[in-house]
Amino acid sequence: xxxxxxxxxxxxxxxxxxxxxxxxxxxxxxxxxxxxxxxxxxxxxxxxxxxxxxxxxxxxxxxxxxxxxxxxxxxxxxxxxxxxxxxxxxxxxxxxxxxxxxxxxxxxxxxxxxxxxxxxxxxxxxxxxxxxxxxxxxxxxxxxxxxxxxxxxxxxxxxxxxxxxxxxxxxxxxxxxxxxxxxxxxxxxxxxxxxxxxxxxxxxxxxxxxxxxxxxxxxxxxxxxxxxxxxxxxxxxxxxxx
Amino acid sequence: xxxxxxxxxxxxxxxxxxxxxxxxxxxxxxxxxxxxxxxxxxxxxxxxxxxxxxxxxxxxxxxxxxxxxxxxxxxxxxxxxxxxxxxxxxxxxxxxxxxxxxxxxxxxxxxxxxxxxxxxxxxxxxxxxxxxxxxxxxxxxxxxxxxxxxxxxxxxxxxxxxxxxxxxxxxxxxxxxxxxxxxxxxxxxxxxxxxxxxxxxxxxxxxxxxxxxxxxxxxxxxxxxxxxxxxxxxxxxxxxxxxxxxxxxxxxxxxxxxxxxxxxxxxxxxxxxxxxxxxxxxxxxxxxxxxxxxxxxxxxxxxxxxxxxxxxxxxxxxxxxxxxxxxxxxxxxxxxxxxxxxxxxxxxxxxxxxxxxxxxxxxxxxxxxxxxxxxxxxxxxxx
Numbered sequence: 001x002x003x004x005x006x007x008x009x010x011x012x013x014x015x016x017x018x019x020x021x022x023x024x025x026x027x028x029x030x031x032x033x034x035x036x037x038x039x040x041x042x043x044x045x046x047x048x049x050x051x052x053x054x055x056x057x058x059x060x061x062x063x064x065x066x067x068x069x070x071x072x073x074x075x076x077x078x079x080x081x082x083x084x085x086x087x088x089x090x091x092x093x094x095x096x097x098x099x100x101x102x103x104x105x106x107x108x109x110x111x112x113x114x115x116x117x118x119x120x121x122x123x124x125x126x127x128x129x130x131x132x133x134x135x136x137x138x139x140x141x142x143x144x145x146x147x148x149x150x151x152x153x154x155x156x157x158x159x160x161x162x163x164x165x166x167x168x169x170x171x172x173x174x175x176x177x178x179x180x181x182x183x184x185x186x187x188x189x190x191x192x193x194x195x196x197x198x199x200x201x202x203x204x205x206x207x208x209x210x211x212x213x214x215x216x217x218x219x220x221x222x223x224x225x226x227x228x229x230x231x232x233x234x235x236x237x238x239x240x241x242x
Numbered sequence: 243x244x245x246x247x248x249x250x251x252x253x254x255x256x257x258x259x260x261x262x263x264x265x266x267x268x269x270x271x272x273x274x275x276x277x278x279x280x281x282x283x284x285x286x287x288x289x290x291x292x293x294x295x296x297x298x299x300x301x302x303x304x305x306x307x308x309x310x311x312x313x314x315x316x317x318x319x320x321x322x323x324x325x326x327x328x329x330x331x332x333x334x335x336x337x338x339x340x341x342x343x344x345x346x347x348x349x350x351x352x353x354x355x356x357x358x359x360x361x362x363x364x365x366x367x368x369x370x371x372x373x374x375x376x377x378x379x380x381x382x383x384x385x386x387x388x389x390x391x392x393x394x395x396x397x398x399x400x401x402x403x404x405x406x407x408x409x410x411x412x413x414x415x416x417x418x419x420x421x422x423x424x425x426x427x428x429x430x431x432x433x434x435x436x437x438x439x440x441x442x443x444x445x446x447x448x449x450x451x452x453x454x455x456x457x458x459x460x461x462x463x464x465x466x467x468x469x470x471x472x473x474x475x476x477x478x479x480x481x482x483x484x485x486x487x488x489x490x491x492x493x494x495x496x497x498x499x500x501x502x503x504x505x506x507x508x509x510x511x512x513x514x515x516x517x518x519x520x521x522x523x524x525x526x527x528x529x530x531x532x533x534x535x536x537x538x539x540x541x542x543x544x545x546x547x548x549x550x551x552x553x554x555x556x557x558x559x560x561x562x563x564x565x566x567x568x569x570x571x572x573x574x575x576x577x578x579x580x581x582x583x584x585x586x587x588x589x590x591x592x593x594x595x596x597x598x599x600x601x602x603x604x605x606x607x608x609x610x611x612x613x614x615x616x617x618x619x620x621x622x623x624x625x
Contacts (some may be wrong), residue, residue, distance in 0.1 A: 045621075054534055055619035075538060082536020089622060093531045097255030102243055112539055 001161060001192055002028040002051055007060035009046050009215075020046040021057065022215035033187040035202045038212035043197040045165050047212070051194065052163045053081045065160065082109040086154030088179075090166035092146040094138040097196045100149050101125065103136040107153035124152045127183065144175030151182055161192040168201055174205070176201050245541070256521060263517045263553045264560070267602060270510030271561025271594050272568060277502045279569035280576070283584050284342045299449040300479040301329070301469070305559075306445075314356065315422060316347035320443035321475055323363065323431070329447065330366040332472050344444040346434050350405060353395050357388075358426040359405070361434025363444065382430045383412040390424035405429075406437045447476075507601070514605040518550065522613040529613050531620030538613040546613070550606040554599030561598070562591045590608050 009021040020043040028034055038044045049055040050062060053069045065084065069077055085187045086107065094103045098117055104121055108149050125131045127190040147167060154162050164183065168176035176199075184205045193201050203209070211218045253260045301313065303319035310318045326344040344363035349356045362378050378386055385403060387395075390416040397403050401412045416423055421597075435441045469476050513581070522529070532542050566586050573584040 049619035049622070052534070054622070055617055078533070078536045078538055081534065087534055091527075093527055093534075093622060095528060095531065097251045098243075105243065106535060110541065 001030045001065060002026070002194075003061075003063040004047075004051065005061040006064070007047070007050060007062065009043070009050060009055065009059045010058045018207040019043075019215045021050065021060075023060070024215070024217050026210070026217060028161075028192065028194060029237060030192055031187075031190055032192055032194075033205055033207045035206040036194065036196045036212055036217070037198060038196075039198055041184060042212045043215040044212045047217075048163050048194065048196045048216075049164050052081070052085050052087060053077045079109070083157065084160040086157065086159035087163040088147070088150050088154050088162060090168045090169040092138070092143075092150045092170075094146055094149055094153075096138055099135050099137055100130055100141070100145075102150050103138065103157050104152045107156045109157060112157070121156065124156060126148045128152050129178075137167070142175075143170055144178065147171055147175065147179055147184075151179060155182075159191070161194065162186060164193065164195045166197055167195065168197065168199065173201070180205055245548070249545055249552065252545070253549055253552070256524070259517055259521050259524075260549075260553065263514060263521075263550075263602075264556050266510060266513040266517065267536065267553055267557025267598055268560040268564060269339070270506055270513075271558050271598050272565035273506045273561075274503065275562050275565025275590050275594065276568040276572075277506065278590060278592065279574055279584065279587060281565065282587075283569070283573050283576075284405060286583055299448040301473075301476050302479065303445060304475050306476045306477070314349075317445040320346070320440055320445045323435075323442050323444050325444070325473060326363070326366060326447050329469075329473060329476075332468055341448075341450045343448045344431060344436060345446045345448055346431060346440065346444045347446065348434075348435060348438045352405060352427065355394070357391050357436055358422060359437065360426055361426050361431040361438075361444075362428055363431035378428050380413060380428055382429045382433055383410060385410040385431070386413050386428040387415045388424045388426045389416055389418045391427055403427075408433075408437070470565060489592060511601065511605045514550070514553075514602055515609065518546065518606045519609040521549075522546065522609045526613065526616070526621045530616070530618040533614075533618040543610050543614050546606055546610040547603050550602040551599040554602035555595060557602070558591075558594035558598035562594045566590075 004024055004026040007021045007024040008019065011018050011020055021041075024043075026047075026097055028234055036044050036047065046055060050057050051064075053062075053064070056070050061071075064080065067080070069080065072080070095106060098106060101121060104124065122131070122134075125134055128151065130145060130148055130152065133141060133145055133149075138149070141149065147170070151167070154164075162183065167179050167183070171179065183193050183195065187205065187207075193205075195206075302317045303321045305319045306317040307319075323344055326342050330342055343365040346361040348359055350359040351357075362380055380386060385405070387403070388396065391397065392412070395403060397412050397415075399412055402409045403412055404410075410429065410433070418424065429437070431444070432441075435443060439447050466478055469478055529542055533539070570584060570586070
């Protein structure tokens with residue numbers, strides 16, 4: 001489903017160039033639940049955003065459903081993203097002036113909301129414990145409710161893959177468990193999940209766990225002295241199971 | 243949710259920004275409407291005041307003895323009455339002057355003393371000029387008396403006065419003016435031609451230089467150029483002080499408009515661009531999110547431009563009402579002579595409704611393009 005080939009992403013800054021991705025190769029198959037772990041600043045969010053077609057790599061290819069995402073025109077990439085990829089962010093990123101229900105509907109590809117059976121939105125809100133909050137705006141929700149709304153927004157279009165960037169980073173343990181339970185259910189129903197996190201709460205759900213340090217991926221956790229700065233080149237890149 | 247619903251929902255959510263944007267536009271439109279209305283009022287007022295000042299160009303026969311002219315106040319030579327129509331028929335004549343009035347002046351005995359007698363013919367005005375001519379309108383068989391003559395002859399309005407072999411009805415007596423009008427009698431041109439024994443002749447055309455030309459464009463030179471080609475038998479004199487007053491008044495009104503309009507536009511554009519920039523800055527994450535959700539840059543840009551257009555429409559309507567109210571409230575106190583002609587101008591509403599949204603959208607283009615050209619990841623990453 002997702003194939004990363006030698007992805008590199010460099011950012012310029014006052015202190016010089018930083019390699020957020022230093023040649024990442026990775027394959028994710030349909031139905032996997034992949035957890036990418038690593039310390040802050042190691043490049044895992046950059047990898048996730050690059051996989052989601054939101055951050056053009058400096059070098060390398062990204063194939064999604066056998067199409068090179070960054071070789072297609074921006075409009076087509078938008079369509080692929082809106083139809084096949086669901087995102088969940090650490091900071092929720094809900095539209096502040098829309099209700100819970102409208103925020104969830106905003107996750108549908110542009111123009112698709114009119115074709116959606118309304119029961120599906122209601123069912124999803126009920127499943128996620130948001131039924132009583134349908135007409136509330138994000139400003140009046142708790143952090144857990146906000147993240148569940150973001151999760152519903154990602155799930156509403158039944159995407160091929162959900163990319164979650166630290167989805168529980170701002171949640172208490174109860175809500176964090178709630179979020180992972182739903183991601184797990186989505187995975188069990190055949191969905192593909194990629195979660196970036198530096199916590200341990202995804203351990204029970206992952207079909208594969210990868211570790212990231214200094215812009216590189218490894219199947220094994222890095223040794224304790226691993227630096228998070230660029231230029232670390234001893235960690236081999238890996239390809240996921242086939 | 244439709245595009246317009248989304249737009250309105252956002253506008254309500256960021257109501258302070260929306261209100262400030264609409265308020266800024268309304269103020270800009272109000273100032274422009276008020277400036278435009280008062281500028282037009284000032285021009286009307288200027289025309290009216292200048293008209294009341296009287297004629298400032300005198301076209302007389304070329305062969306006039308100037309010593310006699312300055313000594314007696316009129317030319318000793320005459321020219322055909324048709325000269326006025328010939329002059330008016332020249333292409334471009336009314337670019338340099340307007341209100342051509344043929345006159346014939348001379349002296350005649352009234353009672354025991356001579357008085358100045360002036361025959362006033364039909365005034366010709368340029369295309370588009372007000373129909374009401376300047377100066378006096380006198381019916382045949384009637385006269386208008388200067389206050390000195392009336393007092394000496396002891397006649398009042400409606401009375402009779404004998405000139406030559408004819409009796410004339412006194413149409414009215416002029417108020418005391420402190421000029422040689424005190425000892426002047428005005429009559430219809432044909433009557434005066436008959437009294438002075440010069441039928442079909444005039445000895446002066448009175449005119450006003452046009453407000454269309456400024457002093458540096460030399461209205462006198464332009465008029466002399468026209469006369470040289472078409473009426474070599476005539477010459478033109480300009481009452482300099484009055485001409486300068488006209489030019490200064492007109493230039494002052496122009497400078498006011500030239501200063502006020504760009505200033506208002508500049509401040510309005512800057513204000514709106516600043517607000518849009520702040521709005522875009524506040525909504526960077528939202529823009530990134532819409533893009534992450536697959537919405538095209540053009541659709542997102544349309545949200546910002548659409549908001550600007552809506553604000554433009556609302557600002558235009560409110561600004562027009564406010565500007566009109568300001569002009570109608572303040573105008574009559576400033577332009578006392580033409581106060582009654584100040585009124586609401588629907589064409590200004592039309593222009594406001596067309597230009598304010600376009601202007602608002604233009605001010606918004608740059609911040610919007612900057613926002614939608616960003617990678618979504620730039621605003622959505624958490625680390």
